[in-house]
Amino acid sequence: MARITASKTQQPNKPAQENAVSQIREIVRRAADKPGALLAVLEETQRQNERRYLSEEALRTIASEMGESLARVYSVATFYSYYSLTPQGKNVIVVCRGTACHTRGSLGLLQEALSRLGAQSYREDEEASYTTDDAQFTVRTVACFGQCALAPVVAVNGTIYSRMSTARLCQVINALKKGAKK
Numbered sequence: 001m002a003r004i005t006a007s008k009t010q011q012p013n014k015p016a017q018e019n020a021v022s023q024i025r026e027i028v029r030r031a032a033d034k035p036g037a038l039l040a041v042l043e044e045t046q047r048q049n050e051r052r053y054l055s056e057e058a059l060r061t062i063a064s065e066m067g068e069s070l071a072r073v074y075s076v077a078t079f080y081s082y083y084s085l086t087p088q089g090k091n092v093i094v095v096c097r098g099t100a101c102h103t104r105g106s107l108g109l110l111q112e113a114l115s116r117l118g119a120q121s122y123r124e125d126e127e128a129s130y131t132t133d134d135a136q137f138t139v140r141t142v143a144c145f146g147q148c149a150l151a152p153v154v155a156v157n158g159t160i161y162s163r164m165s166t167a168r169l170c171q172v173i174n175a176l177k178k179g180a181k182k
């Protein structure tokens with residue numbers, strides 16, 4: 001039975017770590033002095049990471065390169081649902097489990113996404129984060145996207161889908177699966 005848990009964080013080797021540091025330096029340099037620089041740096045750092053996440057090392061590097069406290073960088077990275085502190089699949093599906101979305105069927109959407117991608121079970125009382133063995137997909141939940149009037153809301157690779165239906169979600173997943181096989 002597939003377990004629905006966060007993936008383990010991998011420790012990068014030294015050259016990879018140095019490479020990641022210089023990559024972040026370049027991202028910080030390009031974003032310097034722009035409004036919302038920290039958000040942009042976090043977003044680009046996560047986008048460039050092959051497992052689409054912000055490691056502790058990355059957060060430390062961002063804090064030191066931007067002259068910010070680690071606490072502030074961490075609080076921003078954990079406040080916004082887009083950012084992930086654990087490794088993710090190539091495609092990320094985030095299902096809102098807030099009250100408005102729940103009353104409009106988000107549990108069914110979550111269960112559909114999980115079962116289509118091979119997860120066998122989901123306990124309603126736990127936060128879901130499931131990554132397929134081939135690291136092509138991650139399905140996770142968020143407490144609220146702040147777009148409750150458009151419930152149920154699902155984000156797929158950063159694109160928000162409002163009033164999502166099961167049929168539409170299946171179409172999106174099938175299209176991504178086809179893309180993954182190319």
Ligand code: FES
Nearest residue numbers: 096098101145147
């Ligand atoms: S409850 Fe889903 S967007 Fe607010």
